[in-house]
Amino acid sequence: MEDINDIQNLNVVGEGKQYIVVRLGNEQYGIDIKYVDNIVRQQRITRIPSAQHYFKGVINLRGEVIPVMSLRLKFGLEPDEYTNATRIIIIKPESQAAIGIIVDEVKEVVTLSLDEIEKPNTADSNDVQIQYLSGIGKHGDGLVTLLNISSVINEKESA
């Protein structure tokens, strides 16, 4: 995980990275824009029996069957309440199939330079969910939790 972060940092020296800021309950999360393939509206999700609890099912995205995960359930928050603002962000990691994640709202795209990103405090390992984070970004007067996408989508069920 460290290595990946280091490599990512190398790419952005001086420039900063773009993140899509999404809302989940009262918190703001940032998703590295390079992973984002698409953002679609909430649509009919077909349930998959006996899948991991945080997988809501699959959707049909232009003829492709794409699994959809609830970030809320993954992070142990209240189950999703679908509203008009609910979106499914389609993530396309490099050598893996696409996957959708459900968020309450997509807010904006921000560019964070390196000095606006703080590394997560890895010493504080009691927090299980620290592994999903790649840092904390300071944007304006708010804070954005930056998601470590590969560990969010690949990690086995934690709690």
Next chain:
Amino acid sequence: MDVSQYLEIFIDETKEHLQTLSDQFMVIEQEPENMDAVNEIFRAAHSLKGMAGTMGFKRMQRLTHDMENVFQEIRSENMKVSPELVDVLFRGLDALEAYLAEVLETATEGEEDNEEICNTLNSIAAKATGKGGDAAPAPAAPAPAPAESSAPAESSTESSTSSAGGSAKAKYLDIPIADADRTTFDKAKDSGQNIFGITVYLQDSCILKAARAFLVFKALEELGEVFRAVPSVQDIEDEKFESDFSLIYLTSESQQKVKQVIESVSEIKEAIVGPVGEEAKAEEEKAPEAEKKEEPKKAENAPAASQAAAKAAPKKAKEEKKPAAKAAKPAVGRTVRVDIEKLDVLMNLVSELIIAKNGIVSISTSDASINDSGLNEQIEYLESVTTNLHESVMKVRMVPIESVVNIFPRMIRDLSKKLGKKMELHMSGEETELDRTVIDEIGDPLQHLLRNSADHGLEENDERIALGNEEVGNIYLDAYQEGNNVTIEVRDDGAGINIEKVRQKAIDKGTISEEQAAIMSDKEIIDLLFRPSFSTAEKITDVSGRGVGLDVVKTKIEGLGGSIECKTEIGEGSSFIIRLPVTLAIIQALMVEIGKEKYAIPLGSIETIEDVPFDDVKLVQMKEVINLRGTVIPLIRLDRLLEVEPGDFEPESLTVVIVRKGDRQAGLVVDNLNGQQEIVIKPIGEYIHCSKLISGATILGNGDIALILEANTLV
């Protein structure tokens, strides 16, 4: 020049040529006099040699070259095909296949020289030339010899000339000079011209050899006169040469200048220029030293040449080892060779699609009153076009099973030798088509079954005779299409499986208890063969019988969505019947509703659909069963299994879909039937760890997703 872009073509074509070789070797083994086969082999070996040479695969080139030589001798009737020769040829073929495998993996041919095979081939060829001395062209045949000097056997015949000439690389020294030529030389010398011998080496990677040679000629002709070329100019133009050619050249320019001119042509590895005739001998003494100074590379050759020439040849081969070694890993993609006709059909359909689209566009812009009927018509048209399009695209994925089974005759031949049993393989239905994905996977299981038949299925020859059967055992491989399935049958006319022996073995191994064994039907006993690590072979051979076998075959075939069963009759033989879906990507399925969810059940596994009144459901050991025309079938409540929210209405009877796997059945309880539909299977992906029940998903006409139930895992 980078040849990696040709790698795929090379691999494809090499496979084809190897297959030809294999087939024809089988033919000449049976009919040693068959000249058509010999010619065919000669051609295939020749093409292979050329291709391997182009790609810089020297070892492959050498081996095929030696094969070609042998067949050259057979063609000119200096020798006959002998069983020993066929054996060597088959070994050579294996070696070539190994090279190809290496090329597939690493883009290089590897380090294996297969010296022994080459030597055997050469000694066979040499024997032939020796024996048929008068008819054969003299070993020191002037023109072709230098061009083909890479084989060690030849280099020995050549040694007489080349060792006298100094460097083995200066092949121009081998060009014979007649007395008449000398007068020309003298005349030229008088007029102040120099006479040089030139040997030009093209780079191993050079593709357009003839074109490069032409450039060399053109450059040289500007400065002087090409007196003689070996191979002949015509042959060079036709690219009938290896990687080098030699010339005798008259010019007033200096040796240095000539060399420089030739080497300025691209893709020339090296040009060796030197005086010819009497002067050559005088120069010889100085040559090693002079060359050492100006070109350290050549220095390696000079001393080598002074040793025995036979030694020089392998050394040269080693020197040329490196080409393409650094080429990036090829990651050769999976390709399908498509019949051009199939593509034409696709193209036509696409144009029809465009016409249909235009039709709809024109309707939408025209008067509203005629819209209705016109639109419907266009939609129907569109529908038929898309259906055809869909079918054609699927056909493109289909590959005849031939590409898998054509290695089997060879395999059975080898097995026959190894096991010392006479046997014959009869194949039918090689043209039956299967989806590419299935074809890729089906080879190993079939091979396994055939080995099984050869090793265990057929009795020893004397046993067969004792039983009054003909001595030669028969193995059959039949493939044919049956509705949505392709059936492949591997059959032998051997002793059949001794069911009692299997039963006893199962008890000994503790697979089943004696009580169980007593009540199990023959069929159930035979099914035990498919259990992991169950082998009844009394002796373990290296052909089969290690106990890893049928279970692996079964797993693989089930993984492909197919099934396998075994039928056997004592004294008649046994057969393994494999049923595979024609294509994995599209299947016929029954659409069902469970609660509010839609599922698809592959039609292939469905036996019947029954309406069962509630009262007919009985409980046996706390499990629901129904008695259907005398068979007790367990019921599976899909809604509970799939954790579906129950529907609100209570039906009076149960709709039960009876599915079958092998000879076991189960009844799936569904809420509603939605008819039959052709569905496209989409994978769900690696993220979701869903139960084995779901084998994939499909997208319905309205954009919804239905999950596909894997009936095999339910039964």
